Amino acid sequence: MCSPPKQMVLVRRVRNRPLDRGGVRECSSHVEPRPRQGPQSARSTCTLPHRPAAVPRFELPMSEIRSIEEAEFRQAMRNLASGVAIVATGTALERRGLTVSSITSICIEPPCLLVGISISSGTHDAILANGKFGVSLLAIDHQDIALRFAGRDGSKGVQKFDTAPWDQGVLDVPLLQSAVCALECVLHHYQVVGTHGVFIGRTVAARPGDGSPLVNCRGELRTLP
Template sequence: MIPSADSFKAAMRRVPSAVAIVGAAHQGERRGLTATAVCSVSAEPPQLLVCVNKRVRAHDHIRLAGHFGVSYLSQDQGDIAQAFAAPAGAPEDRFRTGDWTSGSTGAPLLRQALAAFECRVAQAIDCGTHTIYIGEIVALAQKDDLSLLYKSGLFSAA
């Protein structure tokens, strides 16, 4: 029997995941979301993927922009994760939390991210409720710190 969406979500909540902000800029407007479905794809060429729900405002922005930024959060950046997870409010208001810059593609990147990746969309794969965006990494930055994790609805450090 195929599991229900609710049982699948409940099981996935038990698995700790690194927390990232995925964002894009298009025609002078930025959009972003908190994401845990982010992972590496390839080292040669360097690529990563993000899974983005089709209902979030950033989804079409990534497609239209042709680029995105991924900023993995440090242990003390839970406020940023919360700001980008909130469904209400003006999209630009989210970027008032944290210190943001723009990469060469225009993708928004958090200056104090644990690791930040600027990507050009190499592929977009339709997958049920989400689109899997595969990005070719064009720039990255990193720092030493503990990662912000999400598990069972709570943030913690590791």
Template structure:
């Protein structure tokens, strides 16, 4: 069997027909669950708020996250090689803002907000998350200003079922 061909998608050289602001305005109308992506290890702890999260496969359990590759979290996450997707409940709006960088709180200080623990990989798990996917990095792919982070799920923490925090039309909503 032939090995799969992988190719880095570099779209930075292409001209675009859609202005960036029009694209952002369009994407703002696509509702998505809100997550805090965390990492922990020798490079330290870091985390950020994300909506660009998806399952890839259930055999093996695999997920993806898109993150800005110029942010501090991207370098720490790549060095640690582990991450956790913490899916937020509607009551976690303030925590989502903290990890989105609102209010000027950064780095390790973000973890003073919320109750955090560690599971299999050592990445911080939000104790009150709706669900937390504890993952090991299996691939990082640069695409334009971002990286597509692909992780194999090592453990799943199921929290109590309650309304999820959703981001749409540039505002939080409960679902």
């Protein structure tokens, strides 16, 4: 496949900010889950990613592509309504978790979700070490839990788990009992993009719950109308 025409490439040589902080580092972890047994296994066994024969590429170096300013990007992203979840891993005193809104479903076959976690977060390293994580989708009455797991009440590490009942699921990962839905994932793919680790989890269990989903939009935690 050929490269895009030069005039379509958004390039400013003035006010140029190098992209090293936002560049993509190669995958440092790729964990293949064990295929399920039985008749489902053929359908759900993961194959290598399908790649197009050729990927269109900008011919210019990344350092010459101007990205928008941080504040402008933040302002734009405030308009993206997203669900809110607790992503957690570990057992007993080693449990670690954080509030996330950067979570999305990316693929049905195999069933995968994606979450972006700051590399400075303690949970980031714990997930890499354990290779699995639980996702508890929060309800409107979980606002205090969302703030607690974001560290807003000063609690840290395993302390965060003190206020609500949790169980450990089939993968032995922490799941909030009252979650709108709880999912369990094995780490399928990991990649660093700038300040964040992008975790792709392959879902091996899902447990529906009750409640109206908590939504993060324009700096507020709210419910759906």
